[in-house]
Amino acid sequence: MADILDGLIEARSREDAAVDLHDPRTFLAQAVRRRNSDELSAIAEAKRFRERLIGDAAFRTALRSKGSALAHNYERYRPLWDQELGHSVWHSEALDGWPEVRLWKAWHEDLVRFRDLMTAYPSRYGTQPAFTAWRQRQAARAASELGPMHVAITHPAVAYELASGCSVGCWFCGISAQSFSESASYEEHGQLWRQILAAVTDQLGPTARTGFCYWGTDPADTPDYDRFLADHGRVTGWIPQTTTAAPLRDIGLTRRVLSLSTPGEPVLNRFSVLSPRQLHQIFEAFTPLDLLLVELVPQMRGSLMPKARAGRALARETAQPERDLSLSEAATTIACVSGFLINLPERRIRLIAPCKADTHCPDGYRTFADVHFADAAELPDVLDALIADHMPEELPSSLPLGFRHDLGVRVEAGAIRLENDASIHTVSGYPFLPQLASLLTDDPRSVGATIEAMVASGANFFDVHGLLTELYDSGLIEPLHPLPARPMVLRA
Ligand code: SF4
Structure with a gap:
C-alpha cells in the first residue's frame, strides 16, 4: 500500500509538493483548493446529476427512453448515463470532448486517493506497535474473506456510539442495530466524553483521529451531536466524518455538523437516502455546492446500488428466499472498524473487526472482546488489558x-x-x-x-x-x- 501511495503522491503537481500529502485531510483540502469556483460548481452539478441517475429509477427510465427531451438536456453528461458511450470513452482521450465529465472523473479519482490515504493513515502514524500489527492482520484477513470489495474499507481505529440503538430502523441494516432507547446529553456526558477521547488518544496517538461517532446509532438521535464532534476535533485534531440516514429530521443540527467542515480542515460526510422522495427533499434543502463534500448513499428501492448481504438484509433473505431482495453479491459487510467500539451512555467497549457476514458472524464483524468500564479513570487499564490479551506481537504460543x-x-x-x-x-x-x-x-x-x-x-x-x-x-x-x-x- 505504501508504495502505491508514494507513487501517487510523487505524481502530484509541484504546487502540492510542500505539504504533507500523506495526511488525507490535507490532501482533500488541496483537492478543493486546486480547483477554481467554476470547476467546483461544475463538479457539484455533475455529482447531483449522478445521484439522481443512480437513486431515481423514474428519472433513469425517462432519460434513456427514445426521443427523450431529458436526454437533450443532459447531453453534456452523456458518458455518465449512456452505458455504451461511457464504456468506450471513460478511459480514453475522447473524454476531452466532455469537459464536465472529465472534471467529475478527476474529482472522483481524488476521492479514491483520499480514501486510500485514510486507509494507510493508522499504520503510517500508529504509535502502538501491537495495535498496528493486530489491525494489519485483521485487514489482511478481511481482504481474504471479502475479495475485491475490501478496498472500500478504510479500517478506522475506533468508533463511538453516543446513543443506545437507532430510531431509523432500516429493514436492511447491515449491522442489525437495536431499537433506540436513549441518547447521551452533552450536559450529562460531556466530561466523560472528553476524558474518553483523551484516554484513547493517549493510547493510540494520531490513529485516534480516524474515530467517528456512530455505529448501530444515527447521529440524528443525539441532539447534542455537533458538540460531541467539536470536542473530538479539539482533543484529537480531526472533526470526525458523519453518516446519517435522517439529515432532514433536525436540519439545524445537520447544518451545524456540515459547518464543522472548513476549507482548511474539510470533512467528507455522508447522507444515506432511504427513498426517492427523501432524495428530492435533500435536493430542495441543499444546493449542489452545499453537498460537494457530502456523499449521498442511495439506499432506496430502485437504486442502482444493491444492499450489502449482511445483518437484517441477510436475515430477511434467509427467512424469505422466495423474495427478490437483489442483495449485492460482492458487498458482504458494511462494517469498517478494526479496533475499538465504545458506547458512551452504556460505558461499554468492544474490540471488533470486519468480516464476511455469514451464520457465524451475521452482522459482518467479529467481536473479540466486550466489556464495561466504570469511569474514565479505568479506561486506560481496560485498553491496556485488551491490547495485552488480544494483540500478541508474535505468534501466540499456547493455543492451537x-x-x-x-x-x-x-x-x-x-x-x-x-x-x-x-x-x-x-x-x-x-x-x-x-x-x-x-x-x-x-x-x-x-x-x-x-x-x-x-x-x-x-x-x-x-x-x-x-x-x-x-x-x-x-x-x-x-x-x-x-x-x-x-x-x-x-x-x-
Ligand atoms: S442502517 Fe444506520 S440508520 Fe439504518 S437502522 Fe442501521 S444504524 Fe440505523
Whole structure:
C-alpha cells in the first residue's frame, strides 16, 4: 500500500509538493483548493446529476427512453448515463470532448486517493506497535474473506456510539442495530466524553483521529451531536466524518455538523437516502455546492446500488428466499472498524473487526472482546488489558492454530492452495508443505508443538517458524479457539 501511495503522491503537481500529502485531510483540502469556483460548481452539478441517475429509477427510465427531451438536456453528461458511450470513452482521450465529465472523473479519482490515504493513515502514524500489527492482520484477513470489495474499507481505529440503538430502523441494516432507547446529553456526558477521547488518544496517538461517532446509532438521535464532534476535533485534531440516514429530521443540527467542515480542515460526510422522495427533499434543502463534500448513499428501492448481504438484509433473505431482495453479491459487510467500539451512555467497549457476514458472524464483524468500564479513570487499564490479551506481537504460543474456517485446503504439486468464494491463496517454495497442511488441518496443535513435529521430520526450524509467522500475519491461520472475552475486573 505504501508504495502505491508514494507513487501517487510523487505524481502530484509541484504546487502540492510542500505539504504533507500523506495526511488525507490535507490532501482533500488541496483537492478543493486546486480547483477554481467554476470547476467546483461544475463538479457539484455533475455529482447531483449522478445521484439522481443512480437513486431515481423514474428519472433513469425517462432519460434513456427514445426521443427523450431529458436526454437533450443532459447531453453534456452523456458518458455518465449512456452505458455504451461511457464504456468506450471513460478511459480514453475522447473524454476531452466532455469537459464536465472529465472534471467529475478527476474529482472522483481524488476521492479514491483520499480514501486510500485514510486507509494507510493508522499504520503510517500508529504509535502502538501491537495495535498496528493486530489491525494489519485483521485487514489482511478481511481482504481474504471479502475479495475485491475490501478496498472500500478504510479500517478506522475506533468508533463511538453516543446513543443506545437507532430510531431509523432500516429493514436492511447491515449491522442489525437495536431499537433506540436513549441518547447521551452533552450536559450529562460531556466530561466523560472528553476524558474518553483523551484516554484513547493517549493510547493510540494520531490513529485516534480516524474515530467517528456512530455505529448501530444515527447521529440524528443525539441532539447534542455537533458538540460531541467539536470536542473530538479539539482533543484529537480531526472533526470526525458523519453518516446519517435522517439529515432532514433536525436540519439545524445537520447544518451545524456540515459547518464543522472548513476549507482548511474539510470533512467528507455522508447522507444515506432511504427513498426517492427523501432524495428530492435533500435536493430542495441543499444546493449542489452545499453537498460537494457530502456523499449521498442511495439506499432506496430502485437504486442502482444493491444492499450489502449482511445483518437484517441477510436475515430477511434467509427467512424469505422466495423474495427478490437483489442483495449485492460482492458487498458482504458494511462494517469498517478494526479496533475499538465504545458506547458512551452504556460505558461499554468492544474490540471488533470486519468480516464476511455469514451464520457465524451475521452482522459482518467479529467481536473479540466486550466489556464495561466504570469511569474514565479505568479506561486506560481496560485498553491496556485488551491490547495485552488480544494483540500478541508474535505468534501466540499456547493455543492451537489452524486455517481459517472459511478456507478450503488442498495440496497440489507440493503447494498449499487455500480457497474461499472471494480469494485464492497459494503457498509454495518449501518441501514440507504437504506435511504442514496435514498437521494444521487434521491435528492442530500449538505453535511450539507444530514446529517441534515439523523439525522432527527434518524441516528447518527457521523456515517453519518464518512461514507460520507469515501465514499468521496474512490472516490465513489463526487460533482455533477465540481468545476468552474474560470479564474484566480491574479493581478489587
Ligand atoms: S442502517 Fe444506520 S440508520 Fe439504518 S437502522 Fe442501521 S444504524 Fe440505523
